[in-house]
Amino acid sequence: xxxxxxxxxxxxxxxxxxxxxxxxxxxxxxxxxxxxxxxxxxxxxxxxxxxxxxxxxxxxxxxxxxxxxxxxxxxxxxxxxxxxxxxxxxxxxxxxxxxxxxxxxxxxxxxxxxxxxxxxxxxxxxxxxxxxxxx
Amino acid sequence: xxxxxxxxxxxxxxxxxxxxxxxxxxxxxxxxxxxxxxxxxxxxxxxxxxxxxxxxxxxxxxxxxxxxxxxxxxxxxxxxxxxxxxxxxxxxxxxxxxxxxxxxxxxxxxxxxxxxxxxxxxxxxxxxxxxxxxxxxxxxxxxxxxxxxxxxxxxxxxxxxxxxxxxxxxxxxxxxxxxxxxxxxxxxxxxxxxxxxxxxxxxxxxxxxxxxxxxxxxxxxxxxxxxxxxxxxxxxxxxxxxxxxxxxxxxxxxxxxxxxxxxxxxxxxxxxxxxxxxxxxxxxxxxxxxxxxxxxxxxxxxxxxxxxxxxxxxxxxxxxxxxxxxxxxxxxxxxxxxxxxxxxxxxxxxxxxxxxxxxxxxxxxxx
Numbered sequence: 001x002x003x004x005x006x007x008x009x010x011x012x013x014x015x016x017x018x019x020x021x022x023x024x025x026x027x028x029x030x031x032x033x034x035x036x037x038x039x040x041x042x043x044x045x046x047x048x049x050x051x052x053x054x055x056x057x058x059x060x061x062x063x064x065x066x067x068x069x070x071x072x073x074x075x076x077x078x079x080x081x082x083x084x085x086x087x088x089x090x091x092x093x094x095x096x097x098x099x100x101x102x103x104x105x106x107x108x109x110x111x112x113x114x115x116x117x118x119x120x121x122x123x124x125x126x127x128x129x130x131x132x133x134x135x
Numbered sequence: 136x137x138x139x140x141x142x143x144x145x146x147x148x149x150x151x152x153x154x155x156x157x158x159x160x161x162x163x164x165x166x167x168x169x170x171x172x173x174x175x176x177x178x179x180x181x182x183x184x185x186x187x188x189x190x191x192x193x194x195x196x197x198x199x200x201x202x203x204x205x206x207x208x209x210x211x212x213x214x215x216x217x218x219x220x221x222x223x224x225x226x227x228x229x230x231x232x233x234x235x236x237x238x239x240x241x242x243x244x245x246x247x248x249x250x251x252x253x254x255x256x257x258x259x260x261x262x263x264x265x266x267x268x269x270x271x272x273x274x275x276x277x278x279x280x281x282x283x284x285x286x287x288x289x290x291x292x293x294x295x296x297x298x299x300x301x302x303x304x305x306x307x308x309x310x311x312x313x314x315x316x317x318x319x320x321x322x323x324x325x326x327x328x329x330x331x332x333x334x335x336x337x338x339x340x341x342x343x344x345x346x347x348x349x350x351x352x353x354x355x356x357x358x359x360x361x362x363x364x365x366x367x368x369x370x371x372x373x374x375x376x377x378x379x380x381x382x383x384x385x386x387x388x389x390x391x392x393x394x395x396x397x398x399x400x401x402x403x404x405x406x407x408x409x410x411x412x413x414x415x416x417x418x419x420x421x422x423x424x425x426x427x428x429x430x431x432x433x434x435x436x437x438x439x440x441x442x443x444x445x446x447x448x449x450x451x452x453x454x455x456x457x458x459x460x461x462x463x464x465x466x467x468x469x470x471x472x473x474x475x476x477x478x479x480x481x482x483x484x485x486x487x488x489x490x491x492x493x494x495x496x497x498x499x500x501x502x
Contacts, residue, residue, distance in 0.1 A: 045151070046168050048447040049423055067475070069425050071167045071447050072357055074475075093423075 005128045010039040013104045017118070018127035019080040023065075024104065027118065031086040031111040034065065036077055039131045041103045044070045050092040050099065052110060057085045059112070061120075066109050068099065080121060083112030140184035141277045141339035150355055156248035158185040161355040168449045170358035171365075174324055175450055175494050178283035179354035180346050184339070186278055187251030188332065189258070191242045193267035200234060200242060202397050203258060205381060205390040211236040214306040216319050220381055220389050221246075221254065222399030226406055227377035228384060230254055231369070235306055235319055243317065243332065245278070247371045261398065277339035281351055282328030282362070284498070289349045290329055293342075294318065298329065303496065312345030314338040323359065325366025325487050327496040364455060365448050366495065367417055367486020373428060373444040374415060374457055383411045383459060413440060413459040417484040418470055420454035424479030431473040432458055432481070439470065450489045454479070457486070 005012040016024040022040035026033045041047070049069040059065055059079040066077040088110050091098060099107035122130070137159040146152060150161030161182065163170060173179045191200060197209035206219035216235040220228055230253075232246035246254050251273060258269045281290050291298055296309035298318060306319035314333050322328040333342065347353060360370070369375045375384045380403065382390075391397075392404055418432060426445035431438050445456030456472070464470070464483045472479040491497050 045163070046166050048168075048449075049425060069447070071361060071449075072162075074425075074427065 005124055007039075007128050007131045010037070010042060010131055011104075012037065012039075012124050012128045012131065014124045016104070016124065017080070017121035018124065019078065019121060020130060021078045023077055023080045025080045025112070025118075025121065027114065027121075031113045032081075032083070033108045034080060034110050034112055035103055035108040036068070036099065037127070037131075038103050039134070041100050041107070044068060044073065044075050045100070046070050047096045047099050050096045050109070052088040052092065053085045055085050055088060058115075059083060059085065068096075077109060079112070081112065081118045082115040084115065085110050086113050087111040138185070140182055141336040142182045142184065142343055145340065145343060146182065149353065155356055156185055158248065160185060161353070162357045163355040164353045167355070167357040167361060170352060170354035171361050171449045173352040174283045174326055174354060174358065174362055175489075176284065178281060178285040178289045178328075178351040179324075179358065180343070180351035181280040181282065181354050181356075181359055182277075182343065183280050183330070183359075184273070184277040185248040186273070187246045187248055187254065188272050188276055188278065189244045189246070189251075189255060190237075190270045190272060191244060191258075191267055192240060192270070193265070194240055195265040196240055196242055196267045197236070199262070199265050199267045200244070201394060203261060204232070204234070205397060205399065205403070207391045207394060208234050208236075208242065211242075213238055214308070214319075216304045216306060216321055218389050220386060221257065222381065222403065223377060224399055224402060226380040226399045226402035228371075228375045228379055228381060228386075229257060229377060230371055231375060231386070231389075233321060235317070237317070245330075245332075249372055272334065275336050276332060276334045277336050277342075279331045279343065279346065280322055280324075280328060281331070281346055282322045282324040282326045282354075283351075284327060285350070286326070286328040289346065289351050290318075293345050293349055312338075312342045314342050316342070323368060324362035325368070325489070325495040326362070360444075361446050361448065364444060364446050364457070365450050365488050367457070367488065369415065369457070370444055379415075379459065380406050380411070382406050383413050384415045413461055414463060415443070415457055416440075416460040416464065417486040417488060418442075418456050418458065418460075418472065418481040419451065419484040419488055420472070421480040421482050423454075424472060424474040424477070425454040426456035426472045426474065426479065426481070430456075432460060432470055433473070434464065434468065434470040439464075442472065448488060450494055455484075455488045456481075
């Protein structure tokens with residue numbers, strides 16, 4: 001299987017699950033790393049501030065997990081699953097641009113201990129279809 | 136589909152576009168941050184052809200602009216420019232603009248895109264029997280801005296006149312890349328730079344390409360908004376509007392109350408005498424918050440105003456904003472900004488927000 005799907009100028013990494021609202025989660029590990037997709041970081045552009053949750057916080061699926069700010073806009077990142085925050089990416093406090101530079105790697109946001117269902121998540125191919133239709 | 140400038144095809148290929156004042160405009164090319172820094176450290180090129188451009192012609196045009204706007208226009212020398220305001224009878228700001236005298240009986244007025252038709256009608260209504268004609272030439276002309284400490288070095292080789300000797304708010308008629316243009320030493324970034332107007336929209340791409348190949352970086356309206364905010368310059372529709380007067384907006388330097396007559400004079404004389412409760416004030420964040428339009432600003436537990444525009448400043452590396460704040464708060468006063476329910480720590484600041492020894496047209500050492 002290839003490591004990524006390319007839609008226009010956006011890369012969708014395989015091996016991850018996605019939410020319609022452009023977050024990714026790696027369910028192969030526990031706790032599971034969460035970030036935003038390449039499409040999302042390109043749309044937000046030039047991030048200058050990432051407001052992350054507190055470790056230990058319980059977050060419900062679909063509610064605000066983080067707030068990202070670019071020069072022009074504020075965007076909410078929603079939790080793709082119910083979960084407890086186990087770790088946050090402290091590098092982002094000084095270098096929020098990591099999210100733009102490496103959204104699937106060094107620009108990760110939090111690690112969640114997944115609680116309950118995650119049947120609403122999308123496979124990379126399904127998420128790629130959504131991105132394709134946004135173009 | 137919105138209106139397009141003569142450079143639309145370049146923008147649609149190279150920029151992220153968005154609608155602004157009815158025009159499809161470039162918001163950024165390679166990134167707002169790098170475009171802001173290019174203007175602060177080198178030279179950026181903006182397409183500002185969306186700006187409203189009107190020519191006032193006729194024997195009474197200078198006198199008429201003295202009546203229509205708050206500053207004194209009739210005393211301008213040829214190719215001298217001035218910032219002025221158009222107010223209504225209550226002293227509310229209808230628009231801000233730059234007027235440049237072209238000749239004995241003609242003036243170029245550059246005003247905000249969003250207000251262009253409104254201003255044109257206002258100028259028509261008050262014309263009475265005066266010998267003055269007003270013509271909008273936004274459609275068939277173009278306007279560019281080259282801004283930054285290297286602006287002169289970039290632009291000079293393309294011009295057939297010496298531009299280094301042009302003082303701020305003065306201009307020259309010359310050819311730029313072979314096209315007849317009005318070049319003025321003006322801008323909306325706080326930096327040294329030039330604004331270029333040509334009546335020949337068909338030459339826009341040639342002049343644009345010439346300035347890019349001379350070394351300027353294309354910059355969009357995203358960077359322009361950050362740059363003007365860093366410089367403390369107000370944006371109509373956000374920081375100034377009909378509900379605010381020039382004294383609240385700290386634009387009284389553009390109001391000549393001693394003129395015998397102008398629209399809004401009676402109201403403004405009264406406001407000047409009585410003083411104002413709220414003043415447009417700069418605020419700089421001491422923590423990581425970014426103030427946005429509409430956010431509440433408080434001091435000593437009491438709301439003292441709201442943000443009228445705010446952003447992250449790549450130059451000062453902090454959130455910056457302006458808003459109408461109650462009471463004349465001295466610089467350095469602590470004030471808090473309600474950032475989506477979190478209390479952000481702010482400090483009342485002078486503008487420009489940046490260190491003027493390092494950035495802006497007054498800097499000591501040119502880059």
